[in-house]
Amino acid sequence: MSEHTQTGEITAAQAAHSEEHGQAHAHQVSYGTYFMVWLGLVALTAVTVTIAGIQLGSLTLITAMLIASVKTALVGYHFMHLKYDNIIIKVFVLVCLVIFLTFWVLTFSDLSFR
Amino acid sequence: MNPIVELVDNSFIFIIAISVVLLVGVTAAMIYFVFRYSEKNNPKPDQSITGSTTLEILWTVIPLILVLAMFFYGYEGFREMRNIPPNAMLVKVTGKMWFWNFEYENKKTSDTLLILPQGKDVRFELMSADVNHSFYVPAYRVKEDCVPGRVNHMWFHTTNVGVYDIECAEYCGMNHSYMLGKVKIVPEKEFLEWYNKIDSVKKTDSLSVPTGNVKTDSLKTLQVKTDTIKAPVKKTDSIKVNTKDTLKSKK
Amino acid sequence: MANGTLANEVSYLEYQGKHKGIMGWLLSVDHKRIGLMYLMAILIFFFVAMTLGVLMRLEMLTPGETIMKPSTYNSVFTLHGVIMVFLFIIPAIPAVFGNFMLPIQIGAKDVAFPRLNLFSWYLYMVGAVLAVFSLFVGEGPADTGWTFYVPYSIRSAQNVTLTTMAAFVLGFSSILTGLNFVVTIHRLRAPGMTWFRMPLFVWGLYATSWIQVLATPVIGITLALIMLERFMGIGVFDPALGGDPILYQHLFWIYSHPAVYIMILPAMGVVSEILPTFSRKDIFGYKQIAISSLGIALIGYLVWGHHMFVSGMSDTSRIVFSLLTFLVAIPTGVKIFNWVATLYKASIKFSAPLYYVLGFIFIFSIGGLTGLVLGALATDIHVTDTYFVVAHFHYVMFGGMGIMFFATMHYWFPKVFGKMYNEKIAVIACTIIIIGFNVLYFPFFIMGYMGMPRRYYDYLPQFEGWHILSTVGSWILVSGIVFMFGNLFYGLLKGPKAAVNPWGGTTLEWKVPSPPPLENFDEIPVVTGGPYVHDKPTYIMHPGKEGINTNGGPKTINQEAAL
Amino acid sequence: MTEHSEVMQEQTHAHGGAHVHRDDEGSKMAMWLFLFTELLLFGGLFLLYGAYRFEYADGFKVAAADMNSFIGAINTIILLTSSLSVALSIAAIQRNQKKLTMAMLWFTILCGLAFLVNKYFEWSHEIHNGIYPGGPALENMSNGEVIYFGLYYVMTGLHGLHVIVGLIFIGFIMVFISRDKITSTNFQKLENAGLYWHLVDVIWIFLFPLFYLLH
Ligand code: HEA
Ligand code: HEA
């Protein structure tokens, strides 16, 4: 695993550049913020469990997935620091998600019409 | 005439014709340029040529139109293949390692040899008893996989009297290449005579034909050599009928 | 600085570091040495798989048993396919020449993660050893075809587990290489090397790397599931337990279709390098070629279902996949047309690499255009799983990527080894290869349309003539290939020393010595223009000496480059 | 100019990672790319889950009724909390609070272990009841249930494996911190470990409702 964290060489341009955002991208987030996010996550967990208890039919799955997505967004945005990340990382994440989504859509173009 | 065969062959010719034109064009231009603009003939290259928006648009849009046409032709043939006539006669086809089993509507069964009346629409329900197979009749340009656990469909219209090859086109183990069969098209009267005979055909039925290059003994060995195969399918009753199929019969 | 210059006079081949002799290679994290280690390993497996191919042709020379039993034949084509796909064609150009040239072409000293790079090589070797191992233990190698379709792959008593494990490990090697390249391209470009000043080979690798990262994990999990299914019977793919074999095919092709563009995009990148060099002229439509690489990669994700047109997939799905399939032809066509247009009003120096490229354009077009026959529903249903498909993919894989691999070996030979080969013999060998290739594979198209199914040990009498012709073609091809490798090998041992820039290339690798020094550049160059400009220099090789302030002038460019 | 040529000189001497300039941004990018591969690795399984859930909706419901959603919920909270502590450890190292950083990471490891212990009891309970691939209880179950449990074991098993890998990753990071290899100005390794841990958390966020809350 440590292989991935190993730093690489960089060229002059980036070396000069890194003073701005290559290295010390230390955006300090207050402990309180993280705590609030955690509270939100726990609350959402409670909501999912409660909703699963009531009979909502096909809505159960949809709400469960919606809540899970919101939780993921919270984790990604705050805990994983996507909020402060370079735009390029955000684009990467988007590309990955879009491609993953197309796998679903196209597979279900088979399953749901079979 | 058989409409599927015609549609398949026509779309093949259509695609190949366009392809040949493109291939010849590209190759000819390439070879011409290599000679015309060789070091000797053109010592000074024209460095000002780096691209052309007009050309880029042309060779994006024209190919787009061409491929959409190809798609459309392919789609038309496909629609015919999936458009099963409602009163087609039904034959259930089961692929087993490594032979074909056919069951007619009156429960008459036959292995390897499929006898059909001339000039009829025939619908096939394709099933498998073990692994994937693919029921392929090159003369009618159709094939469809036999997948364990489900039922697939296929149909064709029988035309000329004669004997045609059946091949298994999905790899299914050691004797995949010997999983052959024949479809014999006979005049309707002759068919009905055979069809209404009570007992099912044996492999050595008088109507059977030598199966091409397959040595007769290889037909005998078909079922013995199962040694490379582990346990057979556990529940054979799990084959479910595919009710949600989009291919509604022709109204 | 004096120290650095000294170190740079020693080529990477001669450099003696901490470790001497063979360990200096096996533990080297230098991208060039790793590239060469890949080359050795890959060539060995290429020879093995080619030999298997020739053996198959021998078996098909006569109907019935010629030299092997049916079960042997089944293992042979499986191993041929697995080795060709996972051990040769996917890693070949990226792992060998990508590793070697990518850092140099973007003006960097190494890839972003040199140690990870070495680790990928070791993973590759582990996968390779597993594949070879499967030959000798238990019941022998898998006999499922390289597609490992269930339920046969669950039931077969052969060593399917080992073979899938090999493919699994190789997948991770491929992922890590891709990951390394993406970061390298984003982070290590020399000052002034904007996205649209990158050589097109780099663009090809960039698109390829993204496919490696985003598609390969899917096959990883799929193959792992096959292993689990064999060990424990978890049921997800076993129809006896309710599993759906068609779902397996979806997962397999979600990776394996994009994988065919992993195979071809780097090769197309090399085409875009060789053409401007020997045309002595800028490439035609640089941006379109660059973007079309991304286009192919992207659309490549959407078409996997065209391998399943007769599997029992829903009709809606078949129609959607067929339509999407045709869209890939557009960016590919854009590339082909731009390449041909590059030759227009050029000043062409005819040579072996260029000859291979011309062969590529011709042969790959045949392969690609017949891909359209497969993409159209009606025709595919007739020819799928026949020799038509076998012909198609040998035309695009061998005739496309394989031929370009040969071209690449010739083109960068002087740079990699610092030696020259015999040009005349190279041209003759290329001619024999192109002729042999077509005699070998063109009959497959005809047989396929006549209804000769693939993976057939035996065949019906109507195909005999075509099979004989094709087997004869394989002998012509063998002689051409032996000739070609012999020539290269002789050049390696006895060839004259190569100049820094024997072809008059314009990209950065032609600005460093042949073979390149350990760290490629003693000073990171500054880029001032496009990669294929022939009439003026577009690189400043010693910005320090010339007193160029790389930090001052092209600031905006730097910012763009940093993305 | 002066500052710049220094950088380049440094580059000249450096080789093979011996004395190289750091590129945190590149390191982070690599980590994200690696997370994508993890995501798609699980993605294949999620796709299978979706497909079979679609095909065998009833069987899945029957099977899920067996699951103890209480344990599932507890485990969810445990993982969420461990995610918080990893995030806090990064915030702490930024503020140069080494002790707090280490404490937070210890806490994370404890959470991870608690999660695994819970999983262990859950699995052994089911295995005890004969519910496992090829187990006696599955004999009488419908196809949907068999596949549900097949996927359950594979997905939670693979996830558990990731928890273990994440723990080892964090363990290494703690060694680095104690040796001051990771500091308030050089903590990308910790950040990467955090990213990995959060991904493990995110996957569980989906596994939980899919396997436990399906009544
Ligand atoms: C290097 C690998 C490679 C490449 C690049 C391609 C490229 C393409 N492939 Fe191929 N393919 C394979 C490797 C590859 N393939 C393999 C290995 C298999 C079999 C797997 C197995 O089952 O074992 C396969 C199988 C396969 C099938 C399934 C066949 C079947 O099993 O039934 C199909 C179906 O659509 C297909 C289509 C295409 C298409 C449309 C392209 C397109 O990308 C081609 C685009 C190129 C051109 C179109 C030619 C050049 C363009 C012009 C000259 C411009 C003008 C063009 C037009 C106006 C149209 N391929
Ligand atoms: C890059 C990919 C690649 C390449 C280059 C090749 C190359 C060849 N292939 Fe391959 N082939 C595949 C990929 C490839 N194949 C795949 C993926 C399959 C599908 C497998 C499956 O169905 O699962 C397949 C299937 C396949 C089949 C179909 C099997 C079947 O369906 O029944 C056949 C049949 O003839 C065949 C033949 C050949 C031949 C004759 C060569 C020839 O080109 C080989 C030429 C060989 C030489 C020219 C050898 C020269 C050199 C030496 C012998 C050594 C000399 C030594 C020194 C100089 C030191 N291949």
Ligand code: CUA
């Ligand atoms: Cu049955 Cu092939």
Ligand SMILES: [Cu+2]
């Ligand atoms: Cu494909």
